[in-house]
Amino acid sequence: xxxxxxxxxxxxxxxEKPLPxxxxxxxxxxxxxxxxxxxxxxxxxxxxxxxxxxxITVGHEMVGIVEAVGKAVTGVKPGDRVVVNVETFCGExxxxxxxxxxxxxxxKGGWALGCRIDGGQAEYVRVPYAxxxxxxxxxxxxxxxxxxxxxxxxxxxxxARISEITGEDTVLILGAGPTGICTLLCTMLKRPRQIxxxxxxxxxxxxxxxxxxxxxxxxxxxxAQTIAQHCPHGGADVVLEVAGTGDTFRTAWQCARPNAIVTxxxxxxxxxxxxxxxxxxKNLTFKTGGVDGCDCGELxxxxxxxxxxxxxLITHEYPLEKIAEAxxxxxxxxxxxxxxxxRCGMYS
Numbered sequence: 001x002x003x004x005x006x007x008x009x010x011x012x013x014x015x016e017k018p019l020p021x022x023x024x025x026x027x028x029x030x031x032x033x034x035x036x037x038x039x040x041x042x043x044x045x046x047x048x049x050x051x052x053x054x055x056i057t058v059g060h061e062m063v064g065i066v067e068a069v070g071k072a073v074t075g076v077k078p079g080d081r082v083v084v085n086v087e088t089f090c091g092e093x094x095x096x097x098x099x100x101x102x103x104x105x106x107x108k109g110g111w112a113l114g115c116r117i118d119g120g121q122a123e124y125v126r127v128p129y130a131x132x133x134x135x136x137x138x139x140x141x142x143x144x145x146x147x148x149x150x151x152x153x154x155x156x157x158x159x160a161r162i163s164e165i166t167g168e169d170t171v172l173i174l175g176a177g178p179t180g181i182c183t184l185l186c187t188m189l190k191r192p193r194q195i196x197x198x199x200x201x202x203x204x205x206x207x208x209x210x211x212x213x214x215x216x217x218x219x220x221x222x223x224a225q226t227i228a229q230h231c232p233h234g235g236a237d238v239v240l241e242v243a244g245t246g247d248t249f250r251t252a253w254q255c256a257r258p259n260a261i262v263t264x265x266x267x268x269x270x271x272x273x274x275x276x277x278x279x280x281x282k283n284l285t286f287k288t289g290g291v292d293g294c295d296c297g298e299l300x301x302x303x304x305x306x307x308x309x310x311x312x313l314i315t316h317e318y319p320l321e322k323i324a325e326a327x328x329x330x331x332x333x334x335x336x337x338x339x340x341x342x343r344c345g346m347y348s
Contacts, residue, residue, distance in 0.1 A: 003057040003122035009047040020126035025072035028130030032344040036061040048269040059121030060114040075131040082134040086151040088112040102290035135296040154293035156182035165190040172236035175243030176204040264288040313339040
């Protein structure tokens with residue numbers, strides 16, 4: 001089968017690999033129909049993910065059809081259309097039982113697919129702990145509608161959930177990339193008083209203004225004035241940092257009011273520093289960490305009910321054979337790209 005592979009730092013290649021096989025009773029084999037490219041894949045390419053294993057198939061955003069299951073799998077069966085969860089988790093350890101599946105203590109746990117074991121930018125993928133890692137897609141939901149459920153939409157949902165957003169809050173979201181927009185969609189479900197989105201890229205800013213006119217969308221140079229106008233207590237009540245730069249990390253705590261919640265959603269390529277003497281007295285609560293992606297069933301129900309629609313994010317489609325072109329487009333933000341759908345196989 002064809003599989004896009006991490007060969008070495010800066011070097012991904014489309015190569016032929018053997019079809020994956022069941023390795024345990026809790027495994028499933030999924031025929032990938034659609035995959036996508038995530039900024040985290042670019043972090044691997046740039047050498048910013050030390051855990052990533054050279055030789056692995058990359059990709060952790062995917063949907064497909066179950067081909068085979070181990071004898072202990074009860075939640076899915078061959079022929080089911082499924083979302084693949086970005087996280088691999090056993091469902092049994094202390095952290096899994098408490099919903100912190102990103103911290104699963106199993107040796108296969110955490111971000112494994114496309115990082116430490118073969119992922120889904122390929123024709124087939126093996127999914128460990130299939131009962132936890134696969135969620136059946138409702139009949140009324142298409143593969144395109146479900147594509148982002150297992151990763152960036154789950155990330156946005158997790159971020160909004162832990163941020164304790166109320167109907168009285170003004171929420172500031174820093175970054176309107178794909179994960180930022182998914183975070184915006186999930187924040188909107190909380191119905192806060194006001195949402196401000198800050199994004200420096202003009203095309204992404206225009207995307208937000210076009211699709212979500214109820215949101216205040218501003219470039220960084222207008223943010224201070226916007227905060228002063230809409231935040232009477234010295235800053236936003238909740239800040240979600242989804243951009244992942246040193247500038248946005250600083251902006252996150254600077255634009256938060258005293259006693260606010262700052263949720264760090266982004267993955268950074270460099271260490272960030274909190275200047276605690278400057279922050280003394282703001283009494284901020286920081287929430288950080290990898291996505292606890294255990295809400296896929298609820299997200300699929302919300303999509304089926306028309307409460308969430310991520311399909312506008314799919315701006316380009318490529319066949320697997322041309323995935324290198326898709327990466328070049330996505331990494332360099334060409335042609336108004338937001339997200340790319342990679343067609344890996346037939347739908348039936």
